[in-house]
Amino acid sequence: MEIKAKTLPSALAERLPVYYRHVKTMAAEGRKRITSGILSEKAGNTATQVRQDFFTCGGTGSNMTEDLEKWFEKTLGTNKKKNVIVIGAGNLGRAIISYRDFEKDGFFIEAAFDSDLSYEGIKVCDVPILNINMLESYLSQNTVDIAVITTPAEAAEKIYGKLIKGNVRGIWNFSPCDLKSTEDCVVRNTMLTDSLLTLSFRMKERNGG
Amino acid sequence: MEIKAKTLPSALAERLPVYYRHVKTMAAEGRKRITSGILSEKAGNTATQVRQDFFTCGGTGSNMTEDLEKWFEKTLGTNKKKNVIVIGAGNLGRAIISYRDFEKDGFFIEAAFDSDLSYEGIKVCDVPILNINMLESYLSQNTVDIAVITTPAEAAEKIYGKLIKGNVRGIWNFSPCDLKSTEDCVVRNTMLTDSLLTLSFRMKERNGG
Numbered sequence: 242m243e244i245k246a247k248t249l250p251s252a253l254a255e256r257l258p259v260y261y262r263h264v265k266t267m268a269a270e271g272r273k274r275i276t277s278g279i280l281s282e283k284a285g286n287t288a289t290q291v292r293q294d295f296f297t298c299g300g301t302g303s304n305m306t307e308d309l310e311k312w313f314e315k316t317l318g319t320n321k322k323k324n325v326i327v328i329g330a331g332n333l334g335r336a337i338i339s340y341r342d343f344e345k346d347g348f349f350i351e352a353a354f355d356s357d358l359s360y361e362g363i364k365v366c367d368v369p370i371l372n373i374n375m376l377e378s379y380l381s382q383n384t385v386d387i388a389v390i391t392t393p394a395e396a397a398e399k400i401y402g403k404l405i406k407g408n409v410r411g412i413w414n415f416s417p418c419d420l421k422s423t424e425d426c427v428v429r430n431t432m433l434t435d436s437l438l439t440l441s442f443r444m445k446e447r448n449g450g
Numbered sequence: 451m452e453i454k455a456k457t458l459p460s461a462l463a464e465r466l467p468v469y470y471r472h473v474k475t476m477a478a479e480g481r482k483r484i485t486s487g488i489l490s491e492k493a494g495n496t497a498t499q500v501r502q503d504f505f506t507c508g509g510t511g512s513n514m515t516e517d518l519e520k521w522f523e524k525t526l527g528t529n530k531k532k533n534v535i536v537i538g539a540g541n542l543g544r545a546i547i548s549y550r551d552f553e554k555d556g557f558f559i560e561a562a563f564d565s566d567l568s569y570e571g572i573k574v575c576d577v578p579i580l581n582i583n584m585l586e587s588y589l590s591q592n593t594v595d596i597a598v599i600t601t602p603a604e605a606a607e608k609i610y611g612k613l614i615k616g617n618v619r620g621i622w623n624f625s626p627c628d629l630k631s632t633e634d635c636v637v638r639n640t641m642l643t644d645s646l647l648t649l650s651f652r653m654k655e656r657n658g659g
Contacts, residue, residue, distance in 0.1 A: 440638040
C-alpha cells in the first residue's frame with residue numbers, strides 16, 4: 242500500500258509529476274543519489290516540503306536515484322501500460338496524438354474519434370481516426386484506461402456518459418465544461434483558459450497589469 | 451491596491467480562474483447574487499475556503515454578481531487588452547490560435563512564428579504565421595504582453611532569451627523545459643505530461659492502478 246490517504250491534497254498531486262520529471266532528468270545525467278535539497282531546488286520549493294510530500298505518500302526512505310525512479314513509477318502508476326483514446330481529432334487532439342513522449346510513461350494512444358467524416362480512415366502518427374459513432378462498440382470490445390476529450394463543450398457532455406458506461410477509468414478533459422469524477426472514473430479537467438488566467442493574475446501581481 | 455501580498459500561494463492562483471469561470475457562467479444564467487456557499491459548491495471546495503481566498507486577495511465585500519465579475523476582471527487583469535504571440539505553429543500552436551474564447555478575456559493573438567518556412571504567409575484564423583527570424587524585429591516594433599511557446603525544448607531556450615530581451619511580460623510555456631521567471635517577466639510552465647501524470651496518480655489512488 243503506497244498511498245496512505247484516499248485523497249491527497251491537490252497541490253501535492255500537482256507536485257509529484259514535477260519531482261518525477263526532475264528525478265528522470267537527473268537520472269539521465271547519471272546522478273546516483275538525489276537529496277531532498279537538490280530536488281527542492283529543481284522543483285522550486287523547500288527541502289522540508291519535499292520530505293513532507295514523500296512522507297505523506299508513504300515514500301521510499303532511499304535517496305538512490307534508481308529507487309526514487311521506481312518509487313515514482315509505482316506511485317504515479319507509470320509502471321503499468323495504459324490504453325488511451327483521444328476524442329476529437331482537431332488541432333488539440335492531433336497535438337496530443339503527436340506527442341510521443343507520453344509512451345515513455347506508459348500511455349499508449351490506440352485510437353482517435355471524430356464526428357468529422359472527412360477524417361475517417363486517416364491516420365495521425367499511426368493512430369487511426371474512427372467515426373465517433375463507433376465509440377460505444379469500440380469501448381465494448383477494448384479496454385480503455387484513459388480517454389482524452391478535446392471536443393467542444395456540448396459534444397463533451399454526451400461523450401462523457403458513453404465513456405462512463407464503457408468503463409473508462411480516467412478522463413483527461415480539455416473541453417470547456419467541468420465533468421465530474423465518479424466512483425470508478427477519475428476526471429481531470431484541464432482548462433487552458435484557466436491556465437492563461439493564472440498567468441495573467443501573476444503578471445498583474447508582479448507589475449500591476 | 452487589490453493584491454495584498456507580492457506572491458500569493460500557487461493553489462490560490464489556480465483557484466481564482468475557476469471561481470471566475472463559475473461567476474461568469476452564473477452571470478450568463480441571470481443570477482444576481484452569488485454567495486460563497488454557491489461558489490464553493492461549483493468550484494468543489496468549501497465556503498470557508500472561498501471567503502479566505504477573497505480575503506487574501508483583498509476581495510470585494512459585495513456578493514452582487516456584477517461586482518464580483520468586475521472584481522475578478524481587475525484581479526485577473528482581464529479588463530486590459532493583452533497582445534499575444536504564439537511561437538510554433540504546429541498542432542498545439544494552431545489549437546491555441548483557433549481557441550477564440552481567449553479574446554473574451556482580453557487576450558488577442560496578433561501573430562504566430564515558426565521555423566518551418568512552408569508555413570510562411572499562411573494565416574490561421576486570420577493570424578499570420580511569420581518566419582521565426584522575424585521575431586526580434588517584431589518585438590522591437592510591437593508591444594507584446596504574452597508569448598506562448600509551443601516549440602520543442604531546444605528551440606524554446608533560444609526563443610526565451612529573445613522574448614526576455616524583447617520586453618515580453620509573460621510567457622506561457624508548453625515546451626518540455628522549465629523556463630524561469632525574471633523580475634520583469636512571469637513564466638508559467640504548462641507541461642501536458644505533468645497533467646496526465648497527476649490524472650494517473652489519482653487513478654492509482656482511487657482504484658489501485
